[in-house]
Amino acid sequence: MREKHIGLGIFTFLVFVFLLGPLVIISFTSFEQGTVLRFPPESFSLDWYKNIFEVSGFLETFKVSIYLSLAGNLLALLIGIPAAYALNRFDFKGKALLEGIFVSPIIIPGIVLGFTFLRFFITYYQLPIYAGLFIGHTVIMLPFIIRVVSSSLANFDFSIEEAAVSLGASRIGTFFKVVLPNIKSGIIAGVLIAFLESFNNVDISVFMTGPGVSTLPIEMLTYVQNYFDPTIAALSVVLMIITALFMFFVERLLGLSYFTKR
Amino acid sequence: MSLFTLQDVTVAYQKQAILQDFNLSIGEGELVSLLGPSGCGKTTTLRLIAGFLQSKQGKFLFREKDYTKVPVNKRNFGFVFQNYALFPHMTVFDNVAFGLRQRKVSKASIKDRVLRVLDIASLKGFEERFPAALSGGQKQRVAIARALVIEPDLLLFDEPLSNLDANLRVNMRVEIRRIQQELGITTVYVSHDQEECFSISDKVAIMNKGIIEQLSDPATIYRQPKTKFVADFIGFKNFIQFDSRRQETDGIAATVQGITLTVQQQDNDTGLVGAIRPDDLRLYPLDAAPMTVENAVQGKVLISTYLGRSYQYEVKTSIGQFTVNDDAAAAPLANGQEVVLEIPKKQIVLVD
Ligand SMILES: Nc1ncnc2c1ncn2[C@@H]1O[C@H](COP(=O)(O)OP(=O)(O)O)[C@@H](O)[C@H]1O
Ligand SMILES: [Mg+2]
Numbered sequence: 001m002r003e004k005h006i007g008l009g010i011f012t013f014l015v016f017v018f019l020l021g022p023l024v025i026i027s028f029t030s031f032e033q034g035t036v037l038r039f040p041p042e043s044f045s046l047d048w049y050k051n052i053f054e055v056s057g058f059l060e061t062f063k064v065s066i067y068l069s070l071a072g073n074l075l076a077l078l079i080g081i082p083a084a085y086a087l088n089r090f091d092f093k094g095k096a097l098l099e100g101i102f103v104s105p106i107i108i109p110g111i112v113l114g115f116t117f118l119r120f121f122i123t124y125y126q127l128p129i130y131a132g133l134f135i136g137h138t139v140i141m142l143p144f145i146i147r148v149v150s151s152s153l154a155n156f157d158f159s160i161e162e163a164a165v166s167l168g169a170s171r172i173g174t175f176f177k178v179v180l181p182n183i184k185s186g187i188i189a190g191v192l193i194a195f196l197e198s199f200n201n202v203d204i205s206v207f208m209t210g211p212g213v214s215t216l217p218i219e220m221l222t223y224v225q226n227y228f229d230p231t232i233a234a235l236s237v238v239l240m241i242i243t244a245l246f247m248f249f250v251e252r253l254l255g256l257s258y259f260t261k262r
Numbered sequence: 263m264s265l266f267t268l269q270d271v272t273v274a275y276q277k278q279a280i281l282q283d284f285n286l287s288i289g290e291g292e293l294v295s296l297l298g299p300s301g302c303g304k305t306t307t308l309r310l311i312a313g314f315l316q317s318k319q320g321k322f323l324f325r326e327k328d329y330t331k332v333p334v335n336k337r338n339f340g341f342v343f344q345n346y347a348l349f350p351h352m353t354v355f356d357n358v359a360f361g362l363r364q365r366k367v368s369k370a371s372i373k374d375r376v377l378r379v380l381d382i383a384s385l386k387g388f389e390e391r392f393p394a395a396l397s398g399g400q401k402q403r404v405a406i407a408r409a410l411v412i413e414p415d416l417l418l419f420d421e422p423l424s425n426l427d428a429n430l431r432v433n434m435r436v437e438i439r440r441i442q443q444e445l446g447i448t449t450v451y452v453s454h455d456q457e458e459c460f461s462i463s464d465k466v467a468i469m470n471k472g473i474i475e476q477l478s479d480p481a482t483i484y485r486q487p488k489t490k491f492v493a494d495f496i497g498f499k500n501f502i503q504f505d506s507r508r509q510e511t512d513g514i515a516a517t518v519q520g521i522t523l524t525v526q527q528q529d530n531d532t533g534l535v536g537a538i539r540p541d542d543l544r545l546y547p548l549d550a551a552p553m554t555v556e557n558a559v560q561g562k563v564l565i566s567t568y569l570g571r572s573y574q575y576e577v578k579t580s581i582g583q584f585t586v587n588d589d590a591a592a593a594p595l596a597n598g599q600e601v602v603l604e605i606p607k608k609q610i611v612l613v614d
Contacts, residue, residue: 162314163347165334167412168364177360181351 030233048234061219069198072137080145088153110203118207141194152186185253271320295459298469340409348393355389361412383407498537540587542609551602
């Protein structure tokens with residue numbers, strides 16, 4: 001028994017090294033003063049962090065990525081919350097199929113999705129680049145919103161809706177006064193997860209970006225094709241911290257929802 | 263005058279009819295229970311009255327007005343759910359105030375009315391608590407207060423006490439009855455607990471498979487069940503299927519397999535099934551039976567079970583098997599013992 005535990009411990013440790021090692025190395029190299037990536041770093045500076053803001057493309061595409069995530073999130077919420085509600089509240093024909101369609105963007109390889117979007121939105125419908133990006137990002141965010149909101153609704157006791165209606169509230173009023181407040185943390189968590197999904201997305205965006213329009217991850221790809229300096233390492237560290245913060249809040253929100261449940 | 267009437271309503275889930283040509287009429291100020299085994303359609307009836315379900319046909323009349331198509335939120339009925347259904351994100355005060363806010367009652371008046379009803383429900387001091395911080399009994403009182411505060415025209419309870427433990431159940435049902443009588447609110451109360459229904463109701467409707475078999479005051483149901491189902495449900499465990507009956511001067515002479523029993527006439531019952539409670543039967547050893555035994559039937563003890571306060575016997579006779587509770591026997595009867603079974607003529611109820 002004991003040996004097994006030690007073996008498991010070593011295995012777990014190796015998995016962590018394998019997963020986190022590269023992140024640690026990247027973090028170290030970002031503080032290098034020289035112009036090439038080096039590990040371990042031979043000097044210390046924050047120059048490359050400063051450089052992030054001096055490369056004009058980064059700031060610009062950062063804004064694009066943010067706007068894209070926010071706008072896509074808004075649309076995904078407008079579609080996703082009612083969809084999650086209907087999937088949890090009602091029994092109807094074709095429910096399983098609909099559920100499958102809504103989560104399919106998680107299962108279908110991004111590169112296939114990206115290529116499909118390119119063929120239709122850009123080539124066939126001749127949509128402007130921003131419109132294509134917006135639709136593409138909404139599509140990849142939607143399943144995350146639906147899944148996280150659904151898991152909130154799975155804990156929701158729908159008889160309190162009936163209580164509200166019996167006390168005189170309309171159906172719509174009931175949704176806003178009774179349902180929404182109780183799935184609030186699920187919605188916020190869904191928004192955060194979807195935001196990351198969109199903000200870090202490469203495989204869809206790479207097909208949908210075009211001349212003069214790019215997202216931050218695509219701009220980073222372009223940058224590493226031309227430069228070898230540690231700017232990307234520094235930027236990666238910043239993105240890692242943002243991601244970690246978001247996930248921390250998600251954990252807090254979904255974790256807290258366990259306590260507010262009866 | 264009746265407050266509301268369900269007239270020939272029919273409810274079906276998918277293709278299966280749960281209520282068919284169902285009728286029910288309840289008088290102003292009454293507390294009427296729907297009592298019956300699980301799945302007999304009690305909740306369905308209650309949800310139909312509340313408006314959560316629509317009848318396919320028939321009518322729901324409330325104070326002589328046609329309410330059949332009136333939506334739930336326009337009915338002004340209070341509904342108390344089995345699982346309380348409190349709003350978990352609101353304090354006790356806000357839970358109770360919810361109905362008043364929907365009615366656009368002024369802020370000062372809301373505060374007044376909520377505090378008054380919390381007082382009635384013995385919830386003073388709990389205004390700022392959230393439901394998660396309440397016990398089951400307190401939650402149920404909030405649910406009742408929330409339904410009461412809107413001054414409903416009708417109060418509906420669906421097994422409100424089934425999630426509480428036994429002691430609390432007794433206290434709560436006394437409180438529900440007290441509040442109901444104090445405010446004089448007409449109430450429909452659903453339960454599958456006989457004692458609960460009998461103890462708080464003006465009238466009890468015994469339901470079976472979507473049909474009301476009997477609607478009477480509790481004492482009448484207890485003494486004079488109308489059908490075999492009702493009799494069985496309220497504890498008449500012994501049934502005799504008579505072949506015929508005829509009127510005699512000292513009662514009804516009912517015959518089964520050549521043996522004639524005398525039944526003291528109750529009301530104007532027409533049934534051919536005699537129902538007797540185990541408690542009402544007497545047993546005597548064959549050699550020690552007194553001469554005055556009414557409706558004596560000879561038999562044999564099959565099984566004797568010790569129940570603490572009494573013995574329960576299964577007795578086999580030529581007219582069937584009987585369950586007898588005998589607390590008088592000083593010396594218990596043994597298995598296989600020959601006995602005389604007394605079926606007191608007053609205790610036989612003839613049901614359909
Ligand atoms: N939503 C539903 N869909 C299908 N059948 C239902 C539904 N609700 C109740 N039933 C059926 O209707 C019958 C009556 O149910 P109900 O009124 O809840 O009984 P009770 O409250 O007396 O236990 C039961 O056989 C039950 O299985
Ligand atoms: Mg029920």
